Amino acid sequence: MWRIQHEARASKEQAMRIISLTICFILAAAVSLYAAVGCDLNDPDRDVARLFPGSTGYKTIYVSIDKKGGKELLQRIEQRLGDSFQGIFETIDVPYTLYQVYRKKDLIGYIHGVNQKGQYGGIQVFLALDLEGNIKAFYFQKLTSRHASKFRDHQFGEQFIGLNLKDFNSYDVRSGKITGPSRVENIKNPVPEAETDFRASLRATKKNLILVDEFLLGNKYLKHFRTGGER
């Protein structure tokens, strides 16, 4: 009799375990999937060391426009970008991952990536920046294009090295034209027929630099935007 009761209890406990596990699994999946997709390095240990040779460590911080300054900040960013945030994925609540890179105890620079809509898929543009906001390395983490290999070639990325937000202030992301003297005009499109992805790369770079300026550099380049001609 005791054995039967014991078995019945054990079977009920097992049933409860299965139900609980199922529910936990569903909830865990739901929770993990509900986190909005930002733009993280796929392998930060490897990528930080590659983008910042000589670095010994990094710290990751997460910021969203929503939490940092809300609609007012979004408006300013859009104004500086010269374009509004588009579509259903470029939104105020996107979490941005910023990597502060260290050599021993000294902060030596930043790495930041953004998502950008390309012709055939999402483009992820990462920039490695020194403490002044100058580009040290340009990296397409993801790019779906018929000519992806040409864009991912180091020659294309090298054209961005040394540029900063001041250079991009005169680049109009909507028309793809440069409205004043800027080193951006030296950036050549390696595949003229892939103009959409070329311009998407430049828009992503400008957006990336603006976000770093807002989030990390204390709006160091804002004065150039306000006084620098049209922008």
Added chain:
Amino acid sequence: MISLSQVAYKNLLRKKTRSLLTVIGISLSTWVLVSLLGFNRGYQSSLNRDIDQLGFQVLLTAKGCPYEAATLMLKGGTGLRYMQESVMDSLRKEPEVEGVTPMLMQALFDPNKGESGGITAYLGVDPQTFPRMKSLLQFRQGGWFTDPDAKEAVMGYEAAELEQREVGDLLLIPEKNVELKVVGVLKRTGTQDDGTIFVPLRVVQKVFAKENQLTGVGIKVKKEASIDRLEQKLYDLPDVQVVSLAQVKQTIMSLVSSAKVLVFSIALVAILISVVGVVNTILMSVLERLQEIGILKSMGAMAWDIVKLIWLETLILCLAGGMLGTGLAIATAHLTDILIRQLLPYAPTGGLIHIDLGLIFLTLAVMIFIGLVSGIYPAWKAGRVRPLEAIRSEVE
């Protein structure tokens, strides 16, 4: 001339407090009964709906074929095994099968995803059967494919977010150099569908040169059918593996069965309490009115008339209590739902208390039956009263 029902009604009004308390007692029992039966129906139908919305309960894949996108990714997009499309015909013949939907998963290495490349997976689905089976899926933008041969894609929320795709955008299948037009973006589901790119089956078969081949078949089993029995039959098919939700479903259903026994036990106790209450009230009423019943009989009333009168009083009490209790159960259904959700370890989505007209009529029929049963003894006792003895006892 005053009717029998009017006499019964007036009799009940003579002891208003007692009649009211009896009605309240019956209504509380009815409330419990309706709520429990409503819960029994609501829980089961919500659970069935949840299970239905999972789509298919059984997935048939070629032996050794990874059946989840995550496993496919871990294997580097390799290791796919195939079944012939003809397997669908034998599946459709099984009496347990309500519907089948064919699927073909294909994965490609994309060198431009990350530093070392990545895998992109495409799930070819049948535009006729898949959307019907996966009725849970809702669109954030657009809809399903316009044509079985259209080079179109429907993207899960996560996939669309990662690729920054919206309806009208293009999608490129790398290596194959095939463009797909995005016609739909799904809402989040919390399942692996969020990361899936759905493409019409025939297009995937053609693009990847896998005509008449499938990696999986989703099988929806009839509600009343045994998944176990179907599984046993499927195991006999050569070179297939069976992935089933049967264990989860059966565990939940066995818990529901246990809950059912509990529910009916409580309902039975509630009914017994109300029966005793009614018998007590009516019997008291009969005993108090012995002289009156004696006079009625001496004036020519037959035993059956007295029985009818007492039974009618019982019925009025039971029907009034039944209607009040049903109204109470309907009014508090939402509150009961919230309370039950606090207590249960697992509650399906949707309403847990389902009270419909059928249940209301059933409850009122039960209350009438209780009234008839409860009234038997007091009515019999009243019917047996001898007029002279009854009048004399009062005089004494």
